[in-house]
Amino acid sequence: MISGSTTPNLLKVAIIGGYGHFECAFEDSRHREVFHICGIAPGRVGEPIENVVDLARQSGLCPEIYSTPMDLFNEIQPDVALVTCRFSDHAQIIGEALARGIHVLSEKPLATNWEDFQQLQHAYAQGNSQLSALFTMRYIPEMYTLANFVLSGGIGDVYSVQAQKSYKLGTRPTFFQERTSHGGLIPWVGSHTIDLICWLSNREVTHVRAWHSKAGAKKTGDLEMLAHIHCSLEGDCFGSAHLDYMRPEQAATHGDDRVRVLGADGIAEVQGGIARVIRNGNEEILSGSDAPNILMDFIDQIKGKGACRVSADDAFRATRICLTARDSADLGKEIEL
Amino acid sequence: MISGSTTPNLLKVAIIGGYGHFECAFEDSRHREVFHICGIAPGRVGEPIENVVDLARQSGLCPEIYSTPMDLFNEIQPDVALVTCRFSDHAQIIGEALARGIHVLSEKPLATNWEDFQQLQHAYAQGNSQLSALFTMRYIPEMYTLANFVLSGGIGDVYSVQAQKSYKLGTRPTFFQERTSHGGLIPWVGSHTIDLICWLSNREVTHVRAWHSKAGAKKTGDLEMLAHIHCSLEGDCFGSAHLDYMRPEQAATHGDDRVRVLGADGIAEVQGGIARVIRNGNEEILSGSDAPNILMDFIDQIKGKGACRVSADDAFRATRICLTARDSADLGKEIEL
Numbered sequence: 140m141i142s143g144s145t146t147p148n149l150l151k152v153a154i155i156g157g158y159g160h161f162e163c164a165f166e167d168s169r170h171r172e173v174f175h176i177c178g179i180a181p182g183r184v185g186e187p188i189e190n191v192v193d194l195a196r197q198s199g200l201c202p203e204i205y206s207t208p209m210d211l212f213n214e215i216q217p218d219v220a221l222v223t224c225r226f227s228d229h230a231q232i233i234g235e236a237l238a239r240g241i242h243v244l245s246e247k248p249l250a251t252n253w254e255d256f257q258q259l260q261h262a263y264a265q266g267n268s269q270l271s272a273l274f275t276m277r278y279i280p281e282m283y284t285l286a287n288f289v290l291s292g293g294i295g296d297v298y299s300v301q302a303q304k305s306y307k308l309g310t311r312p313t314f315f316q317e318r319t320s321h322g323g324l325i326p327w328v329g330s331h332t333i334d335l336i337c338w339l340s341n342r343e344v345t346h347v348r349a350w351h352s353k354a355g356a357k358k359t360g361d362l363e364m365l366a367h368i369h370c371s372l373e374g375d376c377f378g379s380a381h382l383d384y385m386r387p388e389q390a391a392t393h394g395d396d397r398v399r400v401l402g403a404d405g406i407a408e409v410q411g412g413i414a415r416v417i418r419n420g421n422e423e424i425l426s427g428s429d430a431p432n433i434l435m436d437f438i439d440q441i442k443g444k445g446a447c448r449v450s451a452d453d454a455f456r457a458t459r460i461c462l463t464a465r466d467s468a469d470l471g472k473e474i475e476l
Numbered sequence: 477m478i479s480g481s482t483t484p485n486l487l488k489v490a491i492i493g494g495y496g497h498f499e500c501a502f503e504d505s506r507h508r509e510v511f512h513i514c515g516i517a518p519g520r521v522g523e524p525i526e527n528v529v530d531l532a533r534q535s536g537l538c539p540e541i542y543s544t545p546m547d548l549f550n551e552i553q554p555d556v557a558l559v560t561c562r563f564s565d566h567a568q569i570i571g572e573a574l575a576r577g578i579h580v581l582s583e584k585p586l587a588t589n590w591e592d593f594q595q596l597q598h599a600y601a602q603g604n605s606q607l608s609a610l611f612t613m614r615y616i617p618e619m620y621t622l623a624n625f626v627l628s629g630g631i632g633d634v635y636s637v638q639a640q641k642s643y644k645l646g647t648r649p650t651f652f653q654e655r656t657s658h659g660g661l662i663p664w665v666g667s668h669t670i671d672l673i674c675w676l677s678n679r680e681v682t683h684v685r686a687w688h689s690k691a692g693a694k695k696t697g698d699l700e701m702l703a704h705i706h707c708s709l710e711g712d713c714f715g716s717a718h719l720d721y722m723r724p725e726q727a728a729t730h731g732d733d734r735v736r737v738l739g740a741d742g743i744a745e746v747q748g749g750i751a752r753v754i755r756n757g758n759e760e761i762l763s764g765s766d767a768p769n770i771l772m773d774f775i776d777q778i779k780g781k782g783a784c785r786v787s788a789d790d791a792f793r794a795t796r797i798c799l800t801a802r803d804s805a806d807l808g809k810e811i812e813l
Contacts, residue, residue: 298691298702301718305743348685348810354635354712355740365635365738367714369706375691377704379716381638385738387756401702401722403692406642419724473685473810 150438151177153217155208155232156224157191158182158312159246160273160433164221165198167432174438177215180205182224182232208232212239219441221434222246223273225312226327227320230255233270234262242269244437247330248458251322256458263451271437271447272454274334276396282335283430285398285407285414289339294402294418297340300378302332303397308359308384316360324351324363325468326461328382333464334449334457336370336378339400344378346371348473349464355385368464487775488514490554492545492569493561494528495519495649496583497610497770501558502535504769511775514552517542519561519569545569549576556778558771559583560610562649563664564657567592570607571599579606581774584667585795588659593795600788608774608784609791611671613733619672620767622735622744622751626676631739631755634677637715639669640734645696645721653697661688661700662805663798665719670801671786671794673707673715676737681715683708685810686801692722705801 152174154161164176176195179202181188188204195202205211212220212235220236222229222245230250236243249272250256263270276282289297306328314320321327329349337344351366353359364385370378386395399408405418407425414425431439433449440447460476467474489511491498501513513532516539518525525541532539542548549557549572557573559566559582567587573580586609587593600607613619626634643665651657658664666686674681688703690696701722707715723732736745742755744762751762768776770786777784797813804811 296692298689298722299704299718299720348706350706350708350714352635352712352714355633355738365714367636367706367716369685369687369704371687375689377687377689377702379704379718381636381716383636383738385635385740385743387742387754387759389756389759390754391759401692401720403722405724406722417724417727419726422724422726422728 150174150219151215151217152219152221153177153211153215154179154191155220155222156182156186157188158225159223160275161191161221161223162194163273163275163432163434165194167435169435173435174219176200176202177217178203178205178211180208180211182208182228186225209235212236212241217241219244219438225314225320226322227251230259234259237262237266237268237270240266240268242441244271244273244434247272247274247454248322248326248461249454250458251326253462256462260455269441270451270454271449272457273433274331274449274453274457275433276331276335277338277448278430278433280427280430281409281412281414282398284425284428285409286339287428288416288425289400289402289407290341293405293416294400294407295404297400297402298376299401300336300339301399302335303381303395304328304332305383305386305395307386307388307390307393309388315362318361321362323465324366324382324384325349325368325465329366329368329380329464330457330461332368332380332382333370333460334453335398336380337456339398340372340376340378342372342374342376344370344372344460344476346473346475347460347464347467349468351468366468370460487511487556488552488554489556489558490514490548490552491516491528492557492559493519493523494525495562496560497612498528498558498560499531500610500612500769500771502531504772506772510772511556513537513539514554515540515542515548517545517548519545519565523562546572549573549578554578556581556775562651562657563659564588567596571596574599574603574605574607577603577605579778581608581610581771584609584611584791585659585663585798586791587795588663590799593799597792606778607788607791608786609794610770611668611786611794612770613668613672614675614785615767615770617764617767618746618749618751619735621762621765622746623676624765625753625762626737626739626744627678630742630753631737631744632741634737634739635713636738637673637676638736639672640718640732641665641669642720642723642732644723644725644727644730646725652699655698658699660802661703661719661721662686662705662802666703666705666717666801667794667798669705669717669719670707670797671790672735673717674790674793676735677709677713677715679709679711679713681707681709681797681813683810683812684797684801684804686805688805703805707797
């Protein structure tokens with residue numbers, strides 16, 4: 140086994156919590172030349188992190204385990220915190236990291252309520268740390284391919300983006316059952332779709348109207364099973380997102396992610412893991428591009444090697460729109476951003 | 477050639493206008509035992525009806541041609557008027573037919589403005605004629621199959637219906653370019669999706685919020701290129717429709733119609749002409765059912781042989797919701813029905 144703290148010129152990455160995409164710290168073999176996992180802690184005392192520890196060990200690593208993020212931050216002062224804990228704890232832990240000069244790649248949403256959101260904006264503005272969010276959909280090969288095509292003008296100006304995320308409910312941690320600890324379907328699942336709508340349209344959302352419900356729910360407490368979100372964007376552009384946990388348990392795949400983009404010169408979409416485009420004279424499958432690893436992309440930015448695909452502004456923007464959309468659904472009215 | 481007026485015990489069907497699904501009068505060979513085409517007229521003087529006359533002749537028929545619907549109605553007193561003319565003329569022509577005791581199968585929407593809509597409701601209530609609308613999507617084999625499955629409880633209670641109609645703009649008659657003669661994208665194309673949302677959910681719409689725009693338009697006057705419609709329905713059910721004329725001209729098919737229905741026990745959808753369902757333990761393509769011909773279905777109702785799949789109430793409901801949705805998009809606000 141390789142010890143958790145080997146070469147001193149490697150960046151120190153700490154993993155906080157085991158509920159999100161912590162696997163990004165292990166999936167790119169280049170990481171051994173760039174960073175090491177200096178420690179793992181739960182987001183709060185007692186939270187399970189066995190899945191992270193197991194994955195680290197499978198990768199031949201034996202990082203230190205801490206009881207709380209603050210113990211870890213204070214003792215090791217990592218360079219980067221990868222925050223993937225209980226969703227309502229994101230904001231406070233990100234804030235603590237930023238206050239210590241630690242760069243943060245966090246699960247979305249950055250915050251699950253407005254008070255936390257505002258405090259976090261303030262903490263970020265006060266410090267010099269860099270911040271990004273785990274909008275992993277941007278790094279899925281077919282989505283990366285689609286975005287490269289659309290953002291380079293492949294279908295002209297974009298006027299509509301539709302995004303779908305349909306998931307199996309499966310067995311979720313109990314904290315999913317409470318709004319105060321989970322945040323709701325729209326901020327958790329929907330933030331990906333909001334990010335895609337903003338990213339692929341390259342426009343700003345001006346108004347949002349969302350609807351959500353627990354209809355069809357089976358003992359899931361506060362958790363919504365279903366949501367529709369509509370965004371109006373600058374320049375006569377519209378976005379729609381459809382989210383649900385109603386995908387049958389025995390479906391072939393866990394999720395059914397789709398995106399459809401209407402441009403002045405064509406239509407591009409992702410469905411079933413394939414990116415397609417229809418333009419005049421052409422109806423083709425886009426050949427896949429190698430997407431970077433999201434954590435390596437963020438670390439490249441920290442090292443001054445270009446911009447991470449998800450900027451801090453992108454992360455705050457998606458969080459702000461999601462909290463607004465959740466308010467819209469709760470209040471039953473459209474909200475201007 | 478067979479003359480247009482042969483056996484007297486056949487129902488007399490008149491075709492008014494050549495802009496819609498008049499082909500339904502010719503596509504079912506049973507029609508020769510049930511009705512004959514007694515005459516054809518344009519919706520207004522000078523409107524082209526060569527396409528209808530040609531199709532009649534290809535079918536070996538030689539119906540009388542009239543200059544106006546009223547000439548035809550007064551002279552022949554048909555049993556049924558198939559109204560497929562300029563959209564803004566539907567209401568008046570339907571009203572004239574109803575006033576003469578003629579049954580009407582009309583293109584949707586029944587009316588393109590509220591004044592016409594209210595007059596038509598009154599005319600229908602005053603008479604004894606039967607009325608239906610050309611919601612042809614209900615009769616497309618894969619949609620018919622899907623609906624049979626969903627409405628028989630195949631996926632349990634329905635909580636969400638998403639519908640898409642994406643079309644090539646192609647070359648449209650000039651009357652498409654004016655709101656007053658065309659009615660707009662939402663009433664024309666969108667009425668199909670509104671009807672599907674109501675039909676497949678078997679619930680009533682309570683609120684609608686729609687958005688439309690001419691973005692990306694190429695010399696199409698008032699015509700919208702794109703719309704998103706959201707419906708809230710009774711029982712925590714939601715509907716979304718996405719309409720556009722932005723399908724590239726060289727795409728493989730003229731249209732790309734899709735429907736996705738979320739139920740408590742599964743997901744059913746139509747895409748690419750195929751109906752699929754995912755339920756627990758099952759992910760399958762639904763085998764096609766023979767859908768009836770829409771005009772024959774209406775005529776069966778006239779003859780007392782069961783109910784046409786599209787009732788007069790269905791036709792008025794979809795028209796009312798579409799006009800409300802168009803108002804919503806024009807006014808930029810949600811409207812309660």
